Amino acid sequence: MEEFEIPKQPGSNYLNAEYGLKSWLLTKDHKRIALLYLGAISFFFFIGSLYAMAIRLELLTPQGDLMQSSTYNKTFTQHGIIMVFFFLIPSIPATLGNFLIPMMIGAKDLAFPRINLLSWYIYMIGGVITIYALLAGGVDTGWTFYVPYSTTFSNSYVIATGLGIFINGFSSILTGLNFIVTIHTMRAPGMTWFRMPLFVWAHYATSLIMILGTPVVAITILLVALERLAHIGIFDPAAGGDPVLFQHLFWFYSHPAVYIMVLPAMGVVSELIANFSRKNIFGYKFVAFSSLAIAVLGFLVWGHHLFVASQSVYAGMIFSFLSFTVAIPSAIKVFNWTATLYKGSISYDTPMLYGLGFIGLFTIGGLTGMFLASLATDVHLSDTYFVVAHFHYIMVGGTLLAYLGGLHYWWPKISGRMYPEGWGRFSALIVFVGFNLTFSPQFLLGYMGMPRRYHTYPAELVSWQVLHVLSTAGASILGVGLMIPLVYLAWSLRYGRIAEANPWHLPGLEWQTASPPPTENFLTTPIVTHEAYEFAPPEHKEVVGKFERQQPAET
Amino acid sequence: MQSWLPVPESASTLSGDVDALYFYIWGVTIFFTLLISVVVIFFVIRYRRRNPFEIPRPIEGSHKLETLWSVIPLLIAITFFVWGAKLYFAQYKPAQNAIEVYVVGKQWMWKFQHATGQREINELHVPVGRKVKLIMTTEDVIHDVFVPAFRIKADVVAGKYTTEWFEATKPGTYNFFCAEYCGMNHSGMRGYVVVMEPTEYENWLSGNAGQTSPAAAGRNLFESLGCISCHGANAEGGRGPALLGVYGSKVVLNNNSSVTADEGYIRESILNPQAKLVTGFGPIMPSFQGQISEEQLLDVVAYIKSLSTTKPEQATAKPAPSATPSTGAKPSATPK
Ligand code: HEM
Ligand SMILES: [Cu+2]
Ligand SMILES: [Cu+2]
Numbered sequence: 001m002e003e004f005e006i007p008k009q010p011g012s013n014y015l016n017a018e019y020g021l022k023s024w025l026l027t028k029d030h031k032r033i034a035l036l037y038l039g040a041i042s043f044f045f046f047i048g049s050l051y052a053m054a055i056r057l058e059l060l061t062p063q064g065d066l067m068q069s070s071t072y073n074k075t076f077t078q079h080g081i082i083m084v085f086f087f088l089i090p091s092i093p094a095t096l097g098n099f100l101i102p103m104m105i106g107a108k109d110l111a112f113p114r115i116n117l118l119s120w121y122i123y124m125i126g127g128v129i130t131i132y133a134l135l136a137g138g139v140d141t142g143w144t145f146y147v148p149y150s151t152t153f154s155n156s157y158v159i160a161t162g163l164g165i166f167i168n169g170f171s172s173i174l175t176g177l178n179f180i181v182t183i184h185t186m187r188a189p190g191m192t193w194f195r196m197p198l199f200v201w202a203h204y205a206t207s208l209i210m211i212l213g214t215p216v217v218a219i220t221i222l223l224v225a226l227e228r229l230a231h232i233g234i235f236d237p238a239a240g241g242d243p244v245l246f247q248h249l250f251w252f253y254s255h256p257a258v259y260i261m262v263l264p265a266m267g268v269v270s271e272l273i274a275n276f277s278r279k280n281i282f283g284y285k286f287v288a289f290s291s292l293a294i295a296v297l298g299f300l301v302w303g304h305h306l307f308v309a310s311q312s313v314y315a316g317m318i319f320s321f322l323s324f325t326v327a328i329p330s331a332i333k334v335f336n337w338t339a340t341l342y343k344g345s346i347s348y349d350t351p352m353l354y355g356l357g358f359i360g361l362f363t364i365g366g367l368t369g370m371f372l373a374s375l376a377t378d379v380h381l382s383d384t385y386f387v388v389a390h391f392h393y394i395m396v397g398g399t400l401l402a403y404l405g406g407l408h409y410w411w412p413k414i415s416g417r418m419y420p421e422g423w424g425r426f427s428a429l430i431v432f433v434g435f436n437l438t439f440s441p442q443f444l445l446g447y448m449g450m451p452r453r454y455h456t457y458p459a460e461l462v463s464w465q466v467l468h469v470l471s472t473a474g475a476s477i478l479g480v481g482l483m484i485p486l487v488y489l490a491w492s493l494r495y496g497r498i499a500e501a502n503p504w505h506l507p508g509l510e511w512q513t514a515s516p517p518p519t520e521n522f523l524t525t526p527i528v529t530h531e532a533y534e535f536a537p538p539e540h541k542e543v544v545g546k547f548e549r550q551q552p553a554e555t
Numbered sequence: 556m557q558s559w560l561p562v563p564e565s566a567s568t569l570s571g572d573v574d575a576l577y578f579y580i581w582g583v584t585i586f587f588t589l590l591i592s593v594v595v596i597f598f599v600i601r602y603r604r605r606n607p608f609e610i611p612r613p614i615e616g617s618h619k620l621e622t623l624w625s626v627i628p629l630l631i632a633i634t635f636f637v638w639g640a641k642l643y644f645a646q647y648k649p650a651q652n653a654i655e656v657y658v659v660g661k662q663w664m665w666k667f668q669h670a671t672g673q674r675e676i677n678e679l680h681v682p683v684g685r686k687v688k689l690i691m692t693t694e695d696v697i698h699d700v701f702v703p704a705f706r707i708k709a710d711v712v713a714g715k716y717t718t719e720w721f722e723a724t725k726p727g728t729y730n731f732f733c734a735e736y737c738g739m740n741h742s743g744m745r746g747y748v749v750v751m752e753p754t755e756y757e758n759w760l761s762g763n764a765g766q767t768s769p770a771a772a773g774r775n776l777f778e779s780l781g782c783i784s785c786h787g788a789n790a791e792g793g794r795g796p797a798l799l800g801v802y803g804s805k806v807v808l809n810n811n812s813s814v815t816a817d818e819g820y821i822r823e824s825i826l827n828p829q830a831k832l833v834t835g836f837g838p839i840m841p842s843f844q845g846q847i848s849e850e851q852l853l854d855v856v857a858y859i860k861s862l863s864t865t866k867p868e869q870a871t872a873k874p875a876p877s878a879t880p881s882t883g884a885k886p887s888a889t890p891k
Contacts (some may be wrong), residue, residue, distance in 0.1 A: 038839050068738050142736050148713060149696040149738055153662070237714020238844055240827075243697060244712060278609075279604070308699065308734075309710045310717045317640050321719035326558035328625055335624040336616075338591060341598035345609045348599075356595060363591050367584040370632065375641030377577050379646055380706040383699065383734040444561040447577065450704025451734045454742035458730060532708070535610045 013416065013516040028113035029519055034099035035309055035414070037090060040127065044086040051079035053479060056438075056472040063461040073140040073457040074156065080143030085165050086127055088255065088395055092264035093210075094123070096406045097203045099414060101179060101218055103510035103517065104197050106188025106526040111181040119174035126168030126380040133160035144254070147235040150466060151227040159228060162221045167216045172260070176210030179203050188509070192529030197508060197532045198274075198287055202267025204289035207261075209256045209298065217253035220246065247309055250300035259298045261395055263291055265358065266333055266400035272355030272405050273337045275506050277344025280533040283336040289490050290329035297326040307378045323373035330366050334359060349504075351543040352425030354405025357432045361397025365390060368443065383453075386446025389439045396433055404431070404485065411489065412499030419492045423484060430481030437474025441467040507534055563584035566729060566750065567705035569646060570720040574706075576638050585633055590863045646707065650720035653686035655852045657769060660698035660711045662690070666850065670857065671760060672768035677746030679731070681723060682756035688720040690818055699735035702748055710735050714723070716818045723750040773858025776851055780843065790862055795840060796833050802863040809834045821856050 014031045017023075024032060054075050058066045067075070098116065102109050110116050133139060139161040141150040150158050183204050187196070224246070226232050233239025235246050274281045281287055303311060303319030311319075337359055347519070368390040371377045381387060411419050445467045450457060457464055500513040508529070512521050565571055602611075654680065657668045660761055667675045681687045691700060691711040700719065701708040704727075709719040733744035751759060767775075777783060777790070785795035792798075802821065807813045809832040814820055825847070828840035847855070 069742065073736075073739065073741070106685050140738070146697060146736070149736070153696050153738055173566065242714065249823045278604075279611055280613045280615070282614060286616070286621050306642075308708045309697075310712050310715065313644060313778070316643065320640060320643075321636050325629070327632060328568055328629050331628045332621065332625055334591060335620075338594055338598070338619065339614075340617075341595060341602060343611055343614065344598070344602050345604045345606075345611045346599050346602050347604045356599065359595060360588070360592055364584070364589055367587060370584065370635055371577065371580050374580060374635040376573050376639045376642030376646060377580065378639075379643065379708050380573055380577075380703070382708060383701070383736075447562055449701070449732065451701060451732045451742075453736040454732075456742045458745070461730075462582065535613065 008489055012070045012518065013514060014519045015416070015516050017519045026117075028109070028117055028537035030098050030102050030110045030116055031414075031517065031519075031521075031544070033116050033120055034095050034097075037098060037123070038096040040120070040124060041087050041090055041095065044082050044127065045091075048082040048087055049479065049482070050080055051075050051082070053475065055079060056475040058455065059457075059468045060465075060472050062457050062461075062465055064456050069455045070140060073142075073453070074138035076453060077104060077140050077142050078134055078138060078197060081139070081161065081165065082131065083395075084143055084257075084261075085168055086123075086130065088399055089172060089262040090175075091399065091403050092268060092406065093179070093203060093260075094119075094171075096268065096403070096410060097179065097199075097206075098175070100410065100510055101182060101200055101203055101270055102186065103413075103513070104200050104508060104520050105183065105186060105191050106183065106509050106522065106528060107186035108520045108522070110178045111186055112178050114443055115174050119171040119178070120386055122174065123168055124170065126164045126166070128164075129167065130161055130164030132291035133157040133164060136160065138278075144250060145221070145224055145246075146242050146250075147224060147227065159225050162225050166218050166221045169214045169221075171551060172210045173214050176214075179207040180211070183207075188528055191509075192528075194285065194288070195528055195531050197267075197279060198270035198284070198291075199264075199267035201288040202263045202270070202291045204262045205295040206267075207262055208292075208295045209260050213256040213260070213299070214252045216249060217257070220249040220253065222223045223249070244306070244309055244311070247306055251305040252299070255302040255305065256295070256298045258391070258394070259294055261399050262362075263294060265362075265399040266291065268402040268406040268409075269337065269355050269358045269362075270333075271508075272351050272402075272409060273340050274361075274533040275409075275504065275508065276349060276352035276355065277346045279340050279343050279344040280531065280535070281293065281336065282339035282342070283332075284532070287336050290332045293329040294326060297322065297329070301326055304373055304378070308382045317522065318502065320373055320375045320378075324370070327366060327369060329372070330362075334366070336365055349408075350419070350421060350428055351405045351409035353425060353428040353432075354401050354408065356400045357428065358398055358405065361393055361401065361435070365393030365398055368393060381446055383451055384446035385442040385450045385452055388452050389446060390517050391444035392439045392442075397439070401431070401435075404428075407489075408485075409504075410510070411492070412503045413510060413517065415493055415496070416494045416499050417496030418499050419485075419496060420488050423488045427481050427484035427488075430477060430484065432481075434474050434476070434478030434481045438471050438478050439474070439476075441470045445471075508532070520545055563703040564727070564729065565706075566723055566725045566727060567702075568724055569642070570704065570706040570724075572642055572645075576635075576814075579638070580635060582760070583635075614864065622876050642842060647719070648723075649718065650686040650688045652689035653720055654681065655688050656681075657850075657857070658689045658691040658700065658711065658847050659694060659853065660700070660737075660744075661694040662696065663733070663736055663744040665698075665731075665733075665744065665746055666702070668769055668850070668853070669760070670769060671764070672766040672771070673760060673763040674766055678749060679746070680749045680751060680756065680759050682753045683726050683750050684753070686720055686722045688718055690855070691717050691719070692849050692851070696737045697735050698733045698737050700731060701734035702729060702731040704729040704748075708734055716822060723748070724837065726750045726752055726755075756765070764878070769854045769857035770861040771857070771858075773852075773854035773861075776847070776855050777858055780847065780855075782855075785840065790859070796836060796857050799862045802860045804849060806831075807834045808832060818856050818860075821859050822852060825855065826854065 014029055051512050058072055138158050139156045139158055141154050141158055175530055223234055232240045235243050270281055291449050301319055301323045303315055304323045371381055408424055450464055499515045501514050655670050659666045665677050667679045693711040693713050697710055697712055699710045705721040707719050707721050709717050711717055727750055729748045731746055731748050785793055786798055787793045790798040801816050804816055805813045806816050826844045827842055829838045832838055
């Protein structure tokens with residue numbers, strides 16, 4: 001069998017196997033569930049973006065002219081809650097991960113298809129409750145819910161929102177559980193651990209964090225609700241509690257959660273870089289293990305969010321040191337991706353452009369973490385726009401770009417259609433430029449002293465306003481850049497060129513079946529005989545001109 | 556008013572050091588960002604796909620390189636750590652012989668009280684070239700005193716005192732901000748630190764004299780709240796221990812451990828007396844939780860501090876350089 005032969009089209013694929021709303025709402029197919037998630041998170045992303053635009057518009061001028069302070073506070077709170085809990089955390093795992101993990105390891109589905117569907121319903125219930133809270137009057141505590149503001153002083157829908165997030169958390173836990181069991185037990189014959197694509201490794205590490213960390217935030221939210229309703233006193237010093245305890249609990253989850261958001265993105269980027277330069281990843285094991293190292297070390301650094309929060313100086317020092325060590329595995333990944341390009345065959349397709357953009361922006365995002373992990377500079381930078389810029393570089397510049405790159409990369413597999421390449425490249429460029437213009441001024445703003453979560457700022461500081469205007473201009477460009485794919489991806493569903501089974505000519509298992517795949521993914525269970533990203537067996541010389549590689553053994 | 560660099564005015568003894576570290580990290584950041592970008596761009600151009608069918612030769616990886624690019628970043632990160640930690644230590648070390656100012660944050664204003672009695676709202680007058688120590692708490696939610704020109708920031712937290720200090724190097728008016736989100740008018744919770752030449756400052760002090768000093772106000776509260784019934788009319792002791800000289804001393808507790816009596820300890824002794832019992836005394840002191848405002852509490856603390864003849868910094872061996880010299884109020888259940 002020739003490697004890149006298109007497999008026989010099966011009669012039906014997962015999209016047309018069944019019709020009707022019911023066939024979607026009761027589906028157990030991981031691919032359909034991934035699409036359910038895709039629809040839902042796109043909706044939440046859209047809402048979150050509207051809030052973002054409102055924030056950027058308000059900050060054009062030093063005064064509050066678009067809305068009142070209380071509205072502004074709700075706006076940034078709801079932006080953060082929706083983006084973090086309802087977009088970033090589920091984004092890559094629940095859509096691309098759900099769709100691809102079984103396919104990449106040669107399985108028919110996840111280990112627990114019903115639980116997978118359940119996790120989507122849980123997500124939706126959490127989402128609906130949260131949307132209800134927003135419509136009923138909103139919430140104004142910041143996505144961090146710091147006490148005692150959230151327990152005693154806020155007059156907004158804290159409990160309803162908290163309930164939404166609490167419920168939503170279980171969908172992450174179930175997804176994580178499902179991935180772990182699937183990866184352990186459902187690998188096709190020959191798919192050893194070290195033959196798995198790095199996307200799968202990254203999701204394995206992410207799943208560990210999901211199941212170990214999420215319960216902590218669930219309990220923390222529960223405690224906030226109990227404190228608010230029944231005043232149990234756990235966070236109230238007058239009753240013997242401690243408000244800083246909340247921050248410890250919250251960040252014990254939420255620091256690892258930032259890795260829930262970025263590890264899957266790293267997995268996507270490993271795929272993009274390797275596949276679009278037709279090279280096996282440089283230092284595969286280092287990249288794989290660095291994901292696990294991040295997952296483990298990520299649980300030990302939460303205190304870097306409390307350097308100015310009355311934590312002791314010595315605790316600060318320990319957390320600072322550990323924060324620097326957790327940065328090393330991320331650096332290793334960046335260097336390995338770069339080295340993978342060396343002597344590759346690099347294409348400039350849209351997914352690769354996103355992958356390359358990720359490397360640059362994630363590097364900046366990670367390095368600016370150094371300013372925050374270093375104690376003395378963090379004292380000045382904590383709770384300023386520098387922090388805002390730092391995490392947007394990672395979560396937008398990193399996760400969102402990787403998500404878009406992955407979506408384009410697997411779009412032919414998911415939809416059976418090609419997206420328009422020219423538009424893809426064009427919008428990737430717009431997104432990159434818009435993103436940088438939005439967030440790079442915020443580093444400067446932060447060091448100049450602009451605190452975050454500020455509705456107004458001193459009018460006499462003209463340089464602040466200049467930077468805010470730049471940032472808003474960038475956000476407008478970014479907004480346009482994000483609208484374009486929305487339009488052409490939707491367009492391509494109907495008018496796009498029909499995709500082949502393996503349009504990029506890649507060795508990954510997900511490409512060795514039809515596009516879109518049949519419900520059971522593979523007509524016969526694949527038997528894996530080669531490493532991940534094996535474009536040519538090692539003994540082969542550089543080959544130019546035709547495909548040299550043969551399927552090694554008969555299957 | 557501002558230099559050409561995008562940094563705020565540098566007006567404290569430590570602000571220059573923080574800037575130096577900041578620029579150092581920028582240097583490394585820019586170096587690595589450029590390194591990665593240039594190498595990536597070079598590879599992307601040099602190894603672009605020239606033929607749709609080409610397959611490059613695989614490269615496995617290299618342990619040498621992996622070691623190199625783990626160890627070098629780690630070493631650089633350690634320099635960030637050491638430098639940052641050293642400076643942080645200086646930032647939070649309790650200031651010796653500082654002018655003390657009591658700060659109470661509440662939604663959405665800042666109240667300052669000088670040891671000499673002057674009270675201010677959203678404005679703080681201080682002399683140039685003197686250490687100023689802020690002893691801070693809040694009446695409601697968490698706030699944060701952030702003075703960009705001094706590169707200092709510290710949360711104010713209910714239930715304890717936090718401190719920060721600075722020594723201004725240039726007269727002028729500097730913005731300060733609340734840097735911990737605190738509700739509706741958070742962005743309005745800002746004001747100015749006015750740094751004055753010493754003579755000017757003396758004039759300002761005397762121009763605003765005549766307000767009761769915190770210690771005097773505390774003395775009155777000591778009577779009106781009935782502390783005298785146990786601690787004596789002049790705090791010389793009675794059913795309760797003498798409070799003369801307590802501040803800054805080592806207090807032996809009934810479990811034979813000992814604590815240094817700082818502001819946080821005194822605060823706890825008043826709000827939650829049973830948490831730490833002085834040796835030889837029973838748990839008879841009632842809690843004053845809820846009967847005394849944060850500002851009044853600071854006045855009483857100031858009064859008790861004024862009863863110490865020795866300066867605390869000299870009396871104690873070496874107070875832990877903690878952001879919270881207090882242990883905060885972290886008692887077990889309060890017996891009623
Ligand atoms: C790699 C992925 C990373 C992600 C997704 C990420 C994300 C975030 C987020 C969301 C926040 C802000 C939380 C908030 O206050 O609302 C934050 C703050 C912070 N990050 Fe990162 N970060 C990453 C990497 C790093 C690295 C490598 C370091 C340093 C070693 C670092 C150090 C910090 C510190 C110290 C803060 C707290 C800043 C402050 O509030 O004072 N981060 N990060
Ligand atoms: Cu963190
Ligand atoms: Cu505030």
